[in-house]
Amino acid sequence: MSFANLIVAVAAMLLPTHLRDWGTAMRAEVGEIEGGGTRYALSCLGFAARAAIDFHLLRPLRLPLDAREDPTPNEEPTGMRLTRDLFQRPWRMTAACAIAATGLGLAYLSAAGAPVRYLAINLGALLIGFVAVAIVLAGQRGGRINAGAVGVTLGAALLLTSLLGQPVDGATRWIAVGPLFIQPSLILLPIMTIAFARARDVLSTAGILAAAAALALQPDRAMAGALAAGLVALTLIRPERNVLVALAGAGIGFAVTLLRADTLPAVPYVDQILYTSFAVSPLAGLAVFAGVALMLVPAIVGRLYDVDHQEAYAVFGAVWLAVIAAAALGNYPTPVVGYGGSAIIGYVVSLLGLPKPASASAKERAAMPTPDTPERPDTRCAGISYSV
Known part of the structure; x- marks a missing residue:
């Protein structure tokens, strides 16, 4: 396996599941480039690293406002929800x-x-x-x-x-x-x-x-x-x-x-x-x-x-x-x-x-305690499940 192919293989492994088809395309493309395609492979690695960081680490920090059901005029401020x-x-x-x-x-x-x-x-x-x-x-x-x-x-x-x-x-x-x-x-x-x-x-x-x-x-x-x-x-x-x-x-x-x-x-x-x-x-x-x-x-x-x-x-x-x-x-x-x-x-x-x-569904997020819903000691983590 050439150096460029190795880089592309790492890039494909980093890609989130919904972008795995891009990894297949990367592998096919690098094989067609004359001279090894090292520059192309490095650009693929950069793209994959950014996509992985965004998907696994930054995306969860962005509130999924469009996934919420029945938004109300009195919904809590964005900063408080974050x-x-x-x-x-x-x-x-x-x-x-x-x-x-x-x-x-x-x-x-x-x-x-x-x-x-x-x-x-x-x-x-x-x-x-x-x-x-x-x-x-x-x-x-x-x-x-x-x-x-x-x-x-x-x-x-x-x-x-x-x-x-x-x-x-x-x-x-x-x-x-x-x-x-x-x-x-x-x-x-x-x-x-x-x-x-x-x-x-x-x-x-x-x-x-x-x-x-x-x-x-x-x-x-x-x-x-x-x-x-x-x-x-x-x-x-x-x-x-x-x-x-x-x-x-x-x-x-x-x-x-x-x-x-x-x-x-x-x-x-x-x-x-x-x-x-x-x-x-x-x-x-x-x-x-x-x-x-x-x-x-x-x-x-x-x-x-x-x-x-x-x-x-x-x-x-x-x-x-x-x-x-x-x-x-x-x-x-x-x-x-x-x-x-x-x-x-x-x-x-x-x-x-x-x-x-684990990712909570819209209904689970609606069940989470908010400033308008007083917490009870046994439900302060309601709606959140953890994978071990």
């Missing part, structure tokens, strides 16, 4: 918080005089995260993803990082991708832990234990603490055997990182910016704190509005709160608002571990 729609669908709110927090981080980096390429890298990481989400969603539609197998694979990837990664001052947490250094633990560990909260089988447990061992070897005290924090939150809700085994492994891994020296110096625009941002300007400091606060909003909203999946939201909140706390306590990356694409990709990808609401 807010209610987001609060009742925390999966979508996570995407919105990722975009907003990254934007606030870009504002800080610009005010602090960071190189323009830092801003470009952060923005590119946000787009890469959403494209990765679209690819996984396409795979889920085809029924090709097994949670346990994915957990073991990601745990093995973290182990390989600790053994074959790029060492810096005695720590091996990074892999080199051209001129960039990527921290796989920031990308993979959050989604691993959140997914484990929903699929606590033997293979997923093995993946968590492999991740704990990898973090101890690297050593990565911040992410080892995040893993332990997430599993503590899960244990409080689901004290099952596999959860307890995973917590024990994470606890041992975190203890090992506490015993090993961590002498990495602070990096400008990456570490300690929760403190240094106010030296830039009060607005820059507020942007940083608002950004990290937004990261925790989905966990709070999810626990309020989706009582059937509280463990996933609790783990999501515990993991990212621990990452933020580590950035405040030591020389560890400040997630999303600081320079570094790994945390941005990891935050966006971690929303895949949260339960995604």
